[in-house]
Each structure stands twice: as C-alpha cells, then as structure tokens.
Amino acid sequence: MSLDVRQIPVLNDNYVYLVRESGTGAVAVVDPAVAEPVLREADKLGWTITHILNTHHHGDHVGGNLEIQRATGCHIVGPRADRQRIPGIQTEVGDGDIYDFGAARARVFDVPGHTRGHIAYWFEAEDVLFPGDTLFALGCGRLFEGTPAQMWESLGKLKRLPDGVRVYCAHEYTQANARFALSLGEDNAALATRAKEIDATRAAGKPTVPSTLGEEKRTNPFLRADDPALAQAMDMVGAPPVEVFAEVRRRKDSF
Template sequence: MAALQIEQVPVLSDNYVYLIYDPDTKACACVDPAESAPVKRRLDELGWRLTHIFNTHHHNDHIGGNLPLKQAYECEIIGCANDAARISGIDVQVSEGDRFNFGSSTCKVFEVPGHTSGHIAFWFEEDQALFCGDTLFALGCGRLFEGTPSQMWDSLSKFKALPNETRVYCAHEYTQANAEFALTIEPDNQALVSRMAEIKELRAQGKPTVPSTIGLEKATNPFLRPEETGVQKTLNMVGEDTVAVFAEVRHRKDNF
C-alpha cells in the first residue's frame, strides 16, 4: 500500500485546505474547502480528480467551497452527524469512533466539540496524519464559540493520547501569534523558545509552520499543558483542577 500524498493549499488570508490522495486507488479528498477556485487549480496542476470532501465543522471558512466542488466533481461530502443540518451538501454522516475506508487507508473519526458543538477530526493511523480543523492549532486551540472548557479539554485529551509522531494538519496559519502568547505562559520552556526561533525563520521566508506533530505540541503548546507545574505557577493555580487551569489559559488567550 502506497502512502497517502498530502498537499497543502493556502486559501483566504490564513486558511489551509488539504488534499489527500491515494495513489493506489486514485481516491482524492479535500479537507475543509474554504473556497473552490484554489482547490480546482491545484487539482488540475496535480492531475487529481476529487472524490470526497471531509468537513470538520460548519464554519463558512471550512465549507464555503462544498457545493461548487460537489457540482464540479460529483464528490461525496462527509461530515458530523450531530451537525448535519449545518454542513452544506452532506452525504455521509459520521460520529465518534466511526471508521471508514478511503482508498487503501482507514480513517477514524473523533468527535471533538468545543470550538463548535459538532466538530470532528479525521485520523489516518497508518499514515500518522490528523486533520483536526480548528480544535487544535500549532501552539494553540480554537476559541470556544459553542462549547465549554470541559468539552474542549476532553477533545484535546483525545489528541494527546495519539502517538507523538502523528502529524497535525490544522486549518490555520496562526502559529507565530500563538507562540508569542505561549511564551507568556511558559517563558522558561526551552523547547518553546527554540520553536519560536524556528517559527520566525519559517515565516520570514514565507514558509508554512504547519504541520506540526503531537509530540511537539505536547512539549510546547500551553493548551495541552495545564497539568504542568510551570503553567500552573504562571497562573497562580498550582494544584488546581486541570479544566480550571485550561479555562484560564483560554481566557488569557482570548484577551491577549
């Protein structure tokens, strides 16, 4: 079985759309198409034909291209059963723990509410690839528009349990701003300090900072580290409930 090929397509001001291609079967998925034209252009350049759309959640900068792409390619749209009414053109509804075949690979679905009530993520275990939408960012997490801190912490904990080598394909280039905030929470985290230097260099060259890995996020992302003493000390919350610490980190980021 050949490895999945993953192409990153920058769209809008800071979104990433991902194309996933199985060379064995020529299955081709698009993750969270914010708009259709850049996706069509890249598909034409690669000579791929779209067969699926994977939607992580209903926000327009993730589903805006659904209907034009479905009309052009007659592709199948897969989204969250709990949020089907808000996913344009949805064909297949999936829920927590569901697995489905994509080409020669198997994808597992996680329900990860918090940013929205019906957010899901797509995990390809054999290919070590996680498409997490706006739940987890490089050095960040999504704002809690429709969920609670407890829900979001439970969602992020599902990702923390994945292998460290898992590549994290998040949907936005927010990393440098997230790093600036993270350093206010853990200024003495040397892994974070080193990562910030790498991020600045990448962005100065116009290069993406995404994907990252679960291992890197666990070592540097304050939203995955509320149990760490250094984080708790900064917040004057040593020994307090993990969800309360996470909620305070999120509150501070909202006002950063």
C-alpha cells in the same frame, strides 16, 4: 505512505488540503473554504476529486463544498452531530467511527468545543491528523459553542495519539500563538527554541504547518494544562487542569 497531502493556502490564513490515496487514486479535499483554488490545484496535479472531508460547519471550512461537488460529483463526509449545517453532506460520521477513504482508514473523533459538532480525522497508518480548528500549532480554537470542559476533553483525545502524528491544522496562526505561549512566563526551553524556529520559518515565507503531536505536547499550553510547571507559572498551583485550561483560553481571547 499511501497518502500524498498537498497544502493550499486560501483566504487570509486558511489551509485547505488535497489528499490523494495512492492505492486507489481517491482524492479528498479537507475543509474547502473556497472552491476555485482547490479545483485549479487538482487540475494542475491531474487529480480527480472524489471526496470532501469536513470537520465542522464554519464557512471557512465548508464554503466550497457545493461548488466542488457540482464540478466533480464528489462525495461529502461530515460530522453527524452537525449534519444540518454541512452543505451537501451525504455520509455522517461520529466518535469511534472508521471511514474508509480509498485504501486508507480514518478514525473519527468527536471533538466539540470550538463548535458543538466538530470532528477530527486520524489516519493511523499514515500518522496524519486533520483536527480542523480544535487543535492548532501552539493553540486551539476559540470556544464559540462549547465549554472549557468540553474542549479540554476533546484535546485529551488528540493528546493520547502518538508523538509522530503530523498535525495538519486549518490555519496559519502559529507565530501569534507562540507569542502568546511565551507570555505565560513558563521556563520552557523547547517552547523558546520552537518560537525562534517559527519566526525564521515565517520570515522565509514558509508554512509552520504541519507540526507533530510530540511538538505540541511539549510546547502547546492548551495541551499542557495538566503540567504543574505551567500551572505554577500562572499562579495556579493545585488547580484542576480544566481550570488551568480555562484560564489559558481566557487569556488568549484577550491577548
């Protein structure tokens, strides 16, 4: 694998990622909430930061942009649809674009819903996805700037990717997300097993991220709004998937 991904926990529950492409030595920071821990980790590893890859404009994803750029001269890449809210942006990308990061190639998806200009980066050859706050382990982002229909379509783009893709989401929300997923009342053995594993992982002080897309397809209710078993558990038999999704999101917002 040509990508070496290092996870940096920051703030209360954020993950920032340092990603090194081994062929060229290029190093990207994905969604730097803050600068200092990222610069310190890169220095410890002996890595020279060359890029920042932003998924959306929220401060806990771009707050470190300018300080890291000043310190390293790195190149900032972000969503074309939200370029005015990405500090220091130099390259704008959007749906269907291919971005070459060293010798690795990322396919870009527009995935609005959480914000209007959100994107995700899929490194196909490396089975690596950086979805920002669109997709979480067992969850999805709140709909701050989009509609349920937009988010359901966005998640559909990611759901079509292969099961083996590792999902490097931006927050450690998994344990709370598991409690919510179980509250929907579905008889889902895979979910029950995963919830126990998550509790054990967190009790050991370890991260639950990354997950795999296959795990998410089997257990994440936000990806399963088109599954009749979930609709039945929610007393929504026959409802369009987007309506089931909207109800799952509504329940999570008040959980």
